[in-house]
Amino acid sequence: MELLELMKYRRSIRKYQDRQISREDMETIIEAGIYAPNAGGGQRSIIVGVRNASLTEKIGRLNVARFDRSRLSGSYVSADQPSIIDDPAIKSGFYGAPAVCVVFSMRNFLYSIPDAFCCAENMVLMAAELGISSCIIARGEETFAGEIGEALLKEWKLPENYFARCFVTLGYCDGEYPQPKPRKAGRSKIIE
Numbered sequence: 269m270e271l272l273e274l275m276k277y278r279r280s281i282r283k284y285q286d287r288q289i290s291r292e293d294m295e296t297i298i299e300a301g302i303y304a305p306n307a308g309g310g311q312r313s314i315i316v317g318v319r320n321a322s323l324t325e326k327i328g329r330l331n332v333a334r335f336d337r338s339r340l341s342g343s344y345v346s347a348d349q350p351s352i353i354d355d356p357a358i359k360s361g362f363y364g365a366p367a368v369c370v371v372f373s374m375r376n377f378l379y380s381i382p383d384a385f386c387c388a389e390n391m392v393l394m395a396a397e398l399g400i401s402s403c404i405i406a407r408g409e410e411t412f413a414g415e416i417g418e419a420l421l422k423e424w425k426l427p428e429n430y431f432a433r434c435f436v437t438l439g440y441c442d443g444e445y446p447q448p449k450p451r452k453a454g455r456s457k458i459i460e
């Protein structure tokens with residue numbers, strides 16, 4: 269697909285089929301993340317791909333466990349693909365996706381968060397190009413804050429000074445793929 273067309277086509281998907289993505293596709297998506305722009309050319313972010321549906325579900329539940337609803341602004345995210353903001357009954361922040369990539373970045377680095385989300389953006393676009401659905405998910409740090417999360421980080425041998433910053437869920441859309449979302453007017457200007 270032509271790039272701008274792909275950007276308009278890509279949507280955040282929150283309903284997934286049971287079907288797992290291939291290891292090869294996950295490798296390509298991670299490679300896209302690794303090639304993201306990065307502050308100071310430091311290439312600090314680390315991406316861990318979890319291609320295991322039950323482990324993805326386990327981490328997705330941790331992602332919601334510490335979700336603080338008291339700080340929500342009250343906006344509605346999506347009618348056709350409800351988010352955990354829209355539906356408090358959703359138990360996994362990964363919406364049943366069979367795979368997820370976790371983006372880690374350095375704890376005390378000024379641009380650690382933008383670095384991670386640049387990786388995530390590259391990854392969701394690569395996924396869309398491969399016909400794989402995705403959603404960027406926040407709350408990385410909170411997700412791994414408890415005993416279970418900390419044990420996983422140890423098992424994955426992440427450097428001590430790294431935090432999970434965000435996630436990219438991966439899988440195949442269950443049901444109809446949503447239409448491009450209309451854009452609000454007046455959000456850009458060109459000054460000459």
Ligand SMILES: Cc1cc2nc3c(=O)[nH]c(=O)nc-3n(C[C@H](O)[C@H](O)[C@H](O)COP(=O)(O)O)c2cc1C
Nearest residue numbers: 278279280281345351352385403404405406407449
């Ligand atoms: C920084 C960031 C954090 C996000 N966090 C979440 C999240 O935690 N849960 C979720 O369901 N969607 C999350 N999203 C996806 C947005 O809700 C989604 O991009 C937005 O509603 C626009 O819809 P679209 O991606 O389908 O165009 C996040 C997106 C961004 C850019």
